[in-house]
Amino acid sequence: MLRTDEILSTIQMLHAESLDVRTVTLALNLDDCAAPSMDSLCRKLREKITGRASRLVETCNKVGRKYGIPIVNKRLAITPASHLLAGHGQAAALAVAKTLDEATAACGIDLVGGFSALVHKGITPADACVMRSLPEVLSQTKRVCASINVATTKAGVNMDAIGEMGRIILEIAAATAAQKGFGCAKLVVFANIPEDNPFMAGAYVGEGEPEAAVNIGVSGPNVVVSALRRRLALGKKLTLNELAEEIKLTSFRVTRVGELVGREVADELGIAFGIVDLSLAPTPKVGDSVGEILKTLGIAQIGAPGSTAAVAMLTDAVKKGGAFASSSVGGMSGAFIPVSEDEVLDNAVTKGWLSLEKLEAMTSVCSVGLDMIAIPGNTPAETIAAIIADEATIGVVNNKTTGVRLIPVPGAKVGDRVEYGGLFGGATIMEVRNSGASADFVNHGGRIPAPIQSLRN
Amino acid sequence: MKTQFPNAYVLNVLTGDHPGIIAAITRSVNQRGGNIDACSQTVVEGFFTLIMVISFAKPVEPDALATEIRGDQATGFQVVARKFVPPVVKPVAAVDRFVLTAFGKDKPGIVRRFSEYLAGKDINILDLFAHREGDDFLLIGQVEIPATRDLALLQADLEQIAAEEAFTVKLQHENIFVATNQLRFER
Numbered sequence: 001m002l003r004t005d006e007i008l009s010t011i012q013m014l015h016a017e018s019l020d021v022r023t024v025t026l027a028l029n030l031d032d033c034a035a036p037s038m039d040s041l042c043r044k045l046r047e048k049i050t051g052r053a054s055r056l057v058e059t060c061n062k063v064g065r066k067y068g069i070p071i072v073n074k075r076l077a078i079t080p081a082s083h084l085l086a087g088h089g090q091a092a093a094l095a096v097a098k099t100l101d102e103a104t105a106a107c108g109i110d111l112v113g114g115f116s117a118l119v120h121k122g123i124t125p126a127d128a129c130v131m132r133s134l135p136e137v138l139s140q141t142k143r144v145c146a147s148i149n150v151a152t153t154k155a156g157v158n159m160d161a162i163g164e165m166g167r168i169i170l171e172i173a174a175a176t177a178a179q180k181g182f183g184c185a186k187l188v189v190f191a192n193i194p195e196d197n198p199f200m201a202g203a204y205v206g207e208g209e210p211e212a213a214v215n216i217g218v219s220g221p222n223v224v225v226s227a228l229r230r231r232l233a234l235g236k237k238l239t240l241n242e243l244a245e246e247i248k249l250t251s252f253r254v255t256r257v258g259e260l261v262g263r264e265v266a267d268e269l270g271i272a273f274g275i276v277d278l279s280l281a282p283t284p285k286v287g288d289s290v291g292e293i294l295k296t297l298g299i300a301q302i303g304a305p306g307s308t309a310a311v312a313m314l315t316d317a318v319k320k321g322g323a324f325a326s327s328s329v330g331g332m333s334g335a336f337i338p339v340s341e342d343e344v345l346d347n348a349v350t351k352g353w354l355s356l357e358k359l360e361a362m363t364s365v366c367s368v369g370l371d372m373i374a375i376p377g378n379t380p381a382e383t384i385a386a387i388i389a390d391e392a393t394i395g396v397v398n399n400k401t402t403g404v405r406l407i408p409v410p411g412a413k414v415g416d417r418v419e420y421g422g423l424f425g426g427a428t429i430m431e432v433r434n435s436g437a438s439a440d441f442v443n444h445g446g447r448i449p450a451p452i453q454s455l456r457n
Numbered sequence: 458m459k460t461q462f463p464n465a466y467v468l469n470v471l472t473g474d475h476p477g478i479i480a481a482i483t484r485s486v487n488q489r490g491g492n493i494d495a496c497s498q499t500v501v502e503g504f505f506t507l508i509m510v511i512s513f514a515k516p517v518e519p520d521a522l523a524t525e526i527r528g529d530q531a532t533g534f535q536v537v538a539r540k541f542v543p544p545v546v547k548p549v550a551a552v553d554r555f556v557l558t559a560f561g562k563d564k565p566g567i568v569r570r571f572s573e574y575l576a577g578k579d580i581n582i583l584d585l586f587a588h589r590e591g592d593d594f595l596l597i598g599q600v601e602i603p604a605t606r607d608l609a610l611l612q613a614d615l616e617q618i619a620a621e622e623a624f625t626v627k628l629q630h631e632n633i634f635v636a637t638n639q640l641r642f643e644r
Contacts, residue, residue: 002556002631004586006638007597011558013637014626040629066608068629 010253014069014146017226018288019254022281023073024060025113025198026053027205027274029451030078038092041084042099045304049076049103052212057108059268063261071261076104076115077203086126093133094140101141113203118193119449121155123164131161138183139175143266145201151191151392153399156167157448159389165189165444166385168409169224173377177410180418184407185372189388191395191402197331198276202368202403214276215331216262218419220254221280222288224314228296244317252319259326277324277331280314280366282342284425290314290335296354302345303354311335312365332401337362338371340407340420342426350417350428356387357433366393369403374418374427377410379435384408386438389448412442458543459468460512461492465541466519467510467524472534474505481534484512485526510541544550551604554583554631556597557615561624563594569617571596578611579603 013019049233049270055072064071066286078100091221097115104112115137117127134146148165151157170183178184188202195206198215205329227242266273282289291302296309315334337359339345347432348354356373362370367393388404395402409418412429419426472478477496486493491513498507523538559571568587575582575598583598602611612628619626636642 001599003639004597007556007558007634010634010637011627014633065612066630067633068627069633137604243611251635256642257633260632260642414545 002265011227013223013253014257016268018222018285019065019218020070020072020219021258021373022219023075023198023200024056024071024262024265025075025077025203025215025217026056026269026271027077027198027203027215028052028079028197029205029209030209031083031112034084034086036087037211038088038095040319041088042091042095045096045099045331046082046103049100050106053107053109054102056265062391063264063268066264067257067261069257069261072074072075072106072219073200074108075198075200075203076107076109076114077111077198077205078112080114080116080118080130081118082124082126085129086124088126088129090129090133092138093129097133097137097141099142101143103430104143105456109143109147111143111200113145113147113200114205116148116193116204118149119161120149120158120191122158123161123228131164134187135171135183136173137269138172138186143188145203147188147190147193147202147204147403148401149193150189150388150397151448152208152450153192153396155447155451156390156450157396158394159385159447160433160445162189162385162388162392163442163445165388166381166383168382169384173408176313180412180420180422181377181407181409182424185405185424187419188403189371190394191392193403194401195329197288198277199279199281199332199336200273202332203407209274210272214262214269214271214275215274217277217279217281217331218254218258219251219281219283219288221282221290222285223254223291224250224280225289225292225296226285228293232296239318240297240313244313244452246379247293248321249319250324250445251318254331255322255325258283259328259379260391263345267384273328275328275330276322276326277290278318278333279330279331280318280335282345283337283423284341284343284346286343289342289344290337291342291348293335295344301351301353302348303358307354307358308361308365311337311362315366325367332368334368334369335366336368338405339430340372340374340425341423343425346425346427349430356430360390360394362403363381363391364398368401369395369405371403371405372407372427374407374409374412374429375432376414376429376435377408378413379408379432380439382439383435383437385442388431389442393448440442458495458510460494460510460541461515462512464514464516465494465510465512465516465518465573466522466538467508467541468523470507470509470526470538471536472505474500474506478505478534479507481528482507482526485528488615489517489522489525490514512541552581552601553604555600555602555628556631556634557600557626557628559596559619559624559626561594561619561622562592563589564622567594567622567624570622571615573599574614575600580606580611581588589595
C-alpha cells in the first residue's frame with residue numbers, strides 16, 4: 001500500500017508545481033516514402049503519417065487522463081527531409097514541407113521536426129536543396145521545424161555550411177518579417193545533433209533509430225524550484241552538495257513520470273519506447289524557469305559570476321537523478337536556457353545582467369546552446385555565422401551537443417521588445433558586440449579540423 | 458492464510474497511544490501459548506488501533522480472551538475478539554488500483570458523498586486516509602476499480618460531485634505514485 005506522504009508529494013508535484021509531460025514525440029522513419037515523382041512522394045508521406053500518427057493525440061490524452069498529468073505537446077519527428085529530396089529540386093522541398101504540414105495537422109499534431117540536413121562534413125545536392133528552401137518552407141508552413149547539423153566532434157566544423165546558414169537565417173527572418181522573424185524560431189543549427197531528441201525545433205530521427213518509437217520530453221523547472229525552496233525554508237544552512245542532492249532526487253521523480261507515460265503511450269500504439277529526455281524545459285510561465293532555479297541557488301542576477309557554476313551543478317544533478325530513474329535516457333538531457341521562453345532569463349537580458357558572451361559560457365556546461373535569442377535585424381550574416389561557429393566549436397571540443405537558435409528581428413534594435421506568444425514567450429533584443437568584425441575569418445570557408453582526442457587539457 | 462494453530466481468532470484493540478501496547482497484548486497471547494499470524498496497526502490523532510489474527514492449539518472463549526488482554530482497566534484498552542473465519546475467496550473480476558484524492562473546505566458528509574458514489578460503482582476502498590487541517594479537509598482513498606468501468610466517466614462523475622461540494626478531486630492510476638516514490642518499479 002502506498003504511504004500518505006508519498007501520495008501527497010506526488011500530488012504536490014503534479015498539481016501545484018506545474019509538472020507536465022512537455023512532449024510525446026513520435027519518431028518515424030519516412031525513408032521508404034522516397035519516390036521519383038513528387039506526386040507519389042507526397043501521397044506516400046500523407047499515407048504513412050496519417051496511418052502511423054492518427055492515434056497519437058487520442059492515445060496521449062487517454063494516458064494523460066489515467067495518470068492525471070497533462071501532455072502538453074504531441075509531435076512528430078522524421079528522418080531527414082534531405083533523404084526524401086535526393087534527386088528532386090527546390091520546388092519539391094516546399095511541396096514536401098507543405099505535405100508534412102497538412103498531414104500532421106490532420107492528425108492534430110503540434111509540430112513536425114526533421115526538415116533537416118546533416119552537413120558537418122559536406123553538403124550534398126539534397127542537403128543544399130533543404131538549406132536553400134528554408135526561407136520558403138519556414139515562412140509558408142506552420143508546423144514544420146528544421147535543423148541543420150554543421151559540426152561533429154569526429155568531422156570538425158563545416159565553415160562553408162555555417163557561412164551559408166548565416167545568410168539563410170537572415171533570409172528566413174526577412175521572409176517572416178511580419179512575424180518579427182519568427183521563422184527563425186523553427187530552425188536550430190547544431191553541432192553533434194542528437195538522433196533521438198524529442199524537443200523542437202531540433203527533433204529528427206537519426207541513423208540507427210527504429211522504424212518508429214516514442215520519445216518523451218518532460219518539464220519540471222518549477223518542481224525543482226519548489227523542492228529547493230522547501231529545503232531552504234527549513235532554515236538550516238545548506239551546502240551546495242546538499243542542494244545538488246535535492247535536485248537529483250527531484251530529477252529522479254520527474255524522469256519516472258516521463259518513462260511511465262512514454263512506455264504506456266508506446267504500448268498503446270504498439271511501437272517501441274525510445275527515450276526520456278531529461279532536459280529541464282522552461283516555459284514563459286512565472287516560476288517554471290531554469291533562471292528561477294539559479295536564483296533559488298543564490299544567483300541574484302542571472303549572468304553574474306557563479307551563473308556558469310550553478311548551471312553546471314544543476315545539469316549534472318539532473319543527469320545523475322535521471323540516469324538512475326531510467327535506463328532509457330537520451331536526447332539532449334541537460335538544462336535548457338532558451339532566453340525568450342524563460343521569464344527570468346528574459347528579465348535578466350532586459351535588465352542588462354545577461355550578455356550573449358555569458359550565455360555562451362553557460363552553454364559550455366549545459367545543453368543546448370544559444371537558444372531563442374533575439375538580435376538586431378541588421379546583424380551581418382558573417383557575424384551570425386561566427387556566433388554559430390563559436391557555439392558549434394564548444395560542442396565539438398567538449399564532445400557534447402550545442403545548438404543555435406538566433407532570431408535576427410527585422411527592423412529591431414538593441415533593447416526593443418518582441419513578443420511571440422505561447423511557449424515561445426517574448427524577448428528583448430540582445431546586443432551583439434563587435435558585430436561585423438568576424439567576416440574575414442568566416443569567409444575563409446573550409447572546415448575547422450576535428451579536435452585531437454588526446455592531450456585533453 | 459494458514460494459521461500456525463487450528464483455532465484462530467481476530468482481535469481488535471483501541472486505546473490511547475503510548476509505549477508498551479503491543480508488548481502488553483503479545484504478552485497475554487504468548488502466555489496462553491498463542492501465535493500471532495497477522496497484524497496491522499495504525500495511530501490516528503493520538504489513538505492506537507490494531508487488528509490482529511492469532512491462533513491457539515486449543516479453543517479459547519473469545520470474550521475471555523478479550524477480557525484477559527484488556528487486563529487492568531487502567532490501561533484503557535477496548536478489546537474485541539471473535540472467531541477467525543477465513544474469508545470465502547470469490548472469483549474476482551479484473552480490477553485496477555487507483556488513488557482518489559479530494560481536498561476542500563470541511564463540512565459534514567464529504568466522506569459519505571464520495572464513498573457512496575464509489576460503492577455504487579462496485580469500487581472497493583482498500584485504504585482510507587482523512588485529515589482535517591484548519592478548516593480544510595483532505596481525503597485519500599486507495600481503491601480498486603473494476604476493469605469494465607470507463608475511467609473518463611468515473612472522473613467526470615467525481616468532478617461533478619467535487620464541483621457541487623466545492624472540492625478539488627483527482628482520480629489517478631496508482632502507478633504514477635509508485636513510479637515517483639519507489640526505487641524499483643515493475644511495469
